[in-house]
Amino acid sequence: MTKPAYVIDEMISAKAIAARIETMCRDISAEFCDTDKLVVVGLLRGSFVFIADLVRELDLPIEVDFIEASSYGDGMESSREVRILKDLRSGIEGRDVLVVEDIVDTGHTLSHVVQLLKTRDPARLKTIALLDKPSRREVDFRADLIGFDIPDEFVVGYGIDYAQRNRNLPFIGKVRFVEDG
Numbered sequence: 001m002t003k004p005a006y007v008i009d010e011m012i013s014a015k016a017i018a019a020r021i022e023t024m025c026r027d028i029s030a031e032f033c034d035t036d037k038l039v040v041v042g043l044l045r046g047s048f049v050f051i052a053d054l055v056r057e058l059d060l061p062i063e064v065d066f067i068e069a070s071s072y073g074d075g076m077e078s079s080r081e082v083r084i085l086k087d088l089r090s091g092i093e094g095r096d097v098l099v100v101e102d103i104v105d106t107g108h109t110l111s112h113v114v115q116l117l118k119t120r121d122p123a124r125l126k127t128i129a130l131l132d133k134p135s136r137r138e139v140d141f142r143a144d145l146i147g148f149d150i151p152d153e154f155v156v157g158y159g160i161d162y163a164q165r166n167r168n169l170p171f172i173g174k175v176r177f178v179e180d181g
């Protein structure tokens, strides 16, 4: 079987992402202005570029940690059953936490992670997602902060992959399949 050929059409430019991150970081800094040390939790692997840009815009004392949940495998469909593949290194009891996700689709992944982390009694727990596809939602969940609402398209770039490729694109693009040859 040959791999399907696809092209990537730019949907959100690197410049637009940077501008949106700047405004969202003003909101986060205001929300957590009194924090001792905010634990910024990235969901691996898709959020790694977003979290890197985000923390450099935050004027707050922070710690960075990561959690990894399974969802997509190498396909384009969520498995809906969420498993934790890698847990946090730090305890979060009594602490302020910001969970950073690349994209909310059906909502299963982030709502599962939030439920899990809440059982650990953080002082405050907020969520931020760069992208949201509200039309795809299967569970009642909305991140506290959202960079961009997007239509039901499969996107890549800025940390987000298709079968582990295209994470290094500086922009968000949508995948469009083309005839081979």
Ligand code: 5GP
Pocket (backbone or CB within 6 Å): 046, 071, 072, 078, 101, 102, 103, 104, 105, 106, 107, 108, 109, 110, 153, 154, 155, 156, 160, 161, 162
């Ligand atoms: P959910 O559990 O909300 O359905 O899925 C969330 C996860 O699915 C995201 O963290 C992301 O990894 C993946 N995902 C959702 N939509 C897309 C997409 O358009 N492209 C890619 N590459 N991954 C997506």
Ligand code: MG
Pocket (backbone or CB within 6 Å): 043, 044, 045, 046, 047, 102, 103
């Ligand atoms: Mg993800």
